[in-house]
Amino acid sequence: MASTSSSDHTASSTSTQDALVLRMDTAARKLLTAGTTEVDTQAELQTMCLPITALWCRILRFDPAVPDWPDRDRCVVPSSAMLPLLAAMLRLTAPDAHGLSPTTLEYGQHPAVEIATGPAGQGMAAAAGMALAEQQLANRYGRSLVNHRTWVLARDSDLATGVALEAAQLASRFGLNRMAVLVCPSPLTDPTDFSDSLARFSASGWSVRKVRAHDLGAIMAALQAILRARKPTLLACMPECCSPLPDMPPEEELTGPWSPTARRGSSIRRSWLRRLAQHRARADFEREQLGKARQTMREDWGRVWRQTMRTAPNGSTQQAAFAGLRSLSILRQDVTILAATSSTRSSRRANLPAPFGHAAQPCGIQEHGMAGMLNGMARHGGVLPCGVAGMMTIDRMRSALRMTALMRSKVLYLLTDDGLALSDNGGGWQPVEQLASLRAMPHLAVFRPACAEETFACWQAALNWPEGPALLILCPHPPPPRASRRAGHYGGPSHGGYLISCGTGPRHVTLMASGPEVAIATQAGQHLSQQGLNVAVVSIPCWEVFAQQPATYRSAVLGREGLRVGIEAASSFGWERWLGAEGIFIGMDDFGISAPANAVYERFGITAGAICEKVLTRLLAAGAQKDPSLTAPTPSRLEDLDMSLTITRL
């Protein structure tokens, strides 16, 4: 392995190297003491100092001159409390290398900071994602190009969180033996809790070791064992009450490009560059590192999609999106899919073949750990991470998704089983507020396509969304055949919102909807048109993209006059943005009932008939129409109209 051979490469005797580590440790401790951290945190930093110094000096693949070269070891610091250690290491190995004071270390500002700090446990999951990305890339390009490890400088609070425990299960399942976590007990934690944490990791298939944090020999032995480990490793560094450290004189040679770390790292990187230069897949590797697709990608994608649309034009959005994912993973080698069990529920029920086959990594019920891993995969680079999960599990993934958005990472999510139609098997946990809560998140694009054709455009827009993660929310039931193919009267789904149909002359009513409700809006629009009204039907699959369109386009789509009606089987929260003060919203501001799908749609009045009735009542009340023929339809006629999408389930 490159790491072990590189430590021989320095050709020094062990004792000389030990002395170097101890000198650097002394210098690092001085830097740490100079900081303004709290007492408890300071104790943790001091405990971790020697293990981290040893890692940095002797093991870590790190070149201070180019901290972000692709085959570097990832050193993940999940919490800001541990950042001073990273700052000390950087200060001692690469002073002023990037014109930044290491005391203001922050994600996005210093290339050695791999992820943004966040809630406890997220960094653990992200590190597992990085290790998975490394594993995937190594499988593709071989160990001559991809041969690094992921180290986590964790706190014990990270270990106790649910997301870390989920990620630990996944790391073990995926055999991520190149992931190692270094941790020490916090002075504030009950020692029993800490040893329980270790036992839980052991029970999750991890190799768990304890070392005395002041025993350099034991630390080096443990680190060398990690390099040979066949499991992910947790190394607990146990503090000692009174460990007299030899008081070494500080050495100038510790810092700067002459430091042992810098020398070792630079030499490793240079030999890697030589291997890369001769590698047959160099172009692919470099392109994927930059997150770019092949130049022919757009054409290939378009061709695949046209074919899909020809063979199954009336499929559900879920089928269409899965077809897209399958195509994408053929066209782009860097696509890496994690799929939760919740996503396969309906595909099993609908007796579909497993949608991704061997290309997807199964993540079971651990959606939160999975979402955290997707973060790390995106930060690692070289892969395009896609997550597939059930729509209703998004709440569990929210903390991780937020980190994705905060780091503006490109992660694509396919969320299946959207729609009230799925609630009939008890439980009553219909989605209500999920759409609104996701739309409120910065940098995130939420797509809710209405038919296979829109799904195509949304896939494309999600891939092109420049700001961060994108979600596709998918329904397993196909829309009614009439509604499934539409030309688009003005604009198109790639604009986030567009006119499906519109008469000429002044508009009376604009019906806006997304996802499965577009078919209902279309039906309602047809009926209202028959009543002599000029009705426009608008599909808004993505608010974020629509909001970025020019104001003239938006007002042309939404209409400058007439009644605006929003239709979505979800909370009204936020809809005022498109409806204005006078608009009507037809949806649900309450949790649903457990009942067959049609009953739920009917209970909330999300049917073509009920929509027509509300619209006509409002127009009559407003006196906008004097035409006596415009009375509300009789109940019997309403029943004829009620051909909402759920009928096609039968």
Add this chain to the structure above:
Amino acid sequence: MASTSSSDHTASSTSTQDALVLRMDTAARKLLTAGTTEVDTQAELQTMCLPITALWCRILRFDPAVPDWPDRDRCVVPSSAMLPLLAAMLRLTAPDAHGLSPTTLEYGQHPAVEIATGPAGQGMAAAAGMALAEQQLANRYGRSLVNHRTWVLARDSDLATGVALEAAQLASRFGLNRMAVLVCPSPLTDPTDFSDSLARFSASGWSVRKVRAHDLGAIMAALQAILRARKPTLLACMPECCSPLPDMPPEEELTGPWSPTARRGSSIRRSWLRRLAQHRARADFEREQLGKARQTMREDWGRVWRQTMRTAPNGSTQQAAFAGLRSLSILRQDVTILAATSSTRSSRRANLPAPFGHAAQPCGIQEHGMAGMLNGMARHGGVLPCGVAGMMTIDRMRSALRMTALMRSKVLYLLTDDGLALSDNGGGWQPVEQLASLRAMPHLAVFRPACAEETFACWQAALNWPEGPALLILCPHPPPPRASRRAGHYGGPSHGGYLISCGTGPRHVTLMASGPEVAIATQAGQHLSQQGLNVAVVSIPCWEVFAQQPATYRSAVLGREGLRVGIEAASSFGWERWLGAEGIFIGMDDFGISAPANAVYERFGITAGAICEKVLTRLLAAGAQKDPSLTAPTPSRLEDLDMSLTITRL
């Protein structure tokens, strides 16, 4: 213990009892087979049938005639897949007892269903909360009144989730030895994953046992061992490939009030009723079971609050809310507080005493498990659950909070450390979308008070909120002294929104804000008034309560004319509801920077000066004011104005 003695009470020999259990098991299996469940689920149901039948017949404190009597054993079924087992037990012990077909078993429709089914793991956490509530009540009223257990009929997917693992840690920490989980491996799960799950529970301080699911003797021994256990117990029921069950003839006596279960349960409940009738604290117990406070509660609460306001009128909302919680837990014995570590961070930093002392149960970093437990505590009855956590951890608790809202349970949350001012210690995870995402959730009331006085009113309103959970979002920094006491020009905080100040005559500008931004709005209002504008300042601490006020009140507060300005250090999402189409929002639709607080407020223009500038620019552009004196203030004057709340931190 009552449970063990009760099984003796039937005075039958073991073999007779075993025969009864086996007969009931045979009948239950027939009912299960008649259902329409999937094959895999059917296998799990069959495996669990004998253990559950044994539990039901011999151990469970359950009276079919009164399934919801207070000292019953709780039998929690977290997933709808396992509900057929509960249905079979109910059918065999209490047919048609409640006029409901047990096949439509659902939370809120049948009293024997303790919680709504939801995401995997939530039921485990809720059960831990029930066990904690039982522990608390037993400590208060003694074992003669409170002597029941919590049983969970889990699936293995529940065990693997983060929330269940967090709850397992908490259950062990709190010594909830009256909680037991029965589970069997799913045919779809890797056997290694299942044994890892068991090992993780064992590592969390649980007693873990395996029994053969067809061996009644072993099952009974394991159930009896649970009654004596000193830890929470996980009982894994392992299926056997070919276990020939004796084919017993069905017995009529199994069903109806003559069934052994019904006889045993009825006798237990009757003797409990006799003990209750003679208990000295009977009145307290019954009142708390109904979730009611003492009649003098309102006066006592008012007195405590007036005193708090006298002694510390200028405190932060966080101090005020903690004082309220302390008072409440003195006035109401049933208040039970769970507090996460994240909530004590700032109180430690600000060198405050621990806010609740021994009354609060520490939940460490396991906020999600904690929130799940709060659900169970509320469903158990007899306690008023309060959770205290850091504002930024709400995303992790979201799945559990949603269950609280869905079940319309009364849980109070105090969320500390709100406000941009707290982001200076790196990390950059400023709240942006949290407020919007919470406001979108049905039945949940989100309170964000601006000062100590508003906190009082919000506490009161949160206690009175009839629909479900309520959150108080709290800032650790006191508002500027001038802003901290306000009379209220029209209405008051208990209306959700009210006029702080308003001139006479037609309004030019209405500034609306919540929480710490109210002080900034007040300052901006003062300056704009000096410019000759008629400015109203509105505080909206709670949208949900404000939305319930009569339309005339709302429009009197928001004003019928003039420019509306919303100010909140959060996402604009949803603000159109109050601002209309023409309003301005001043806040942040992006993640912040990591910087000292003032810098973050300034970066997003959430300062009195920047607000004035925006308002004046808009008014000038609109030509609403022809007065030449109304130019935008010069930068130097703006700096003088910039006395936002963060100055008081120094």
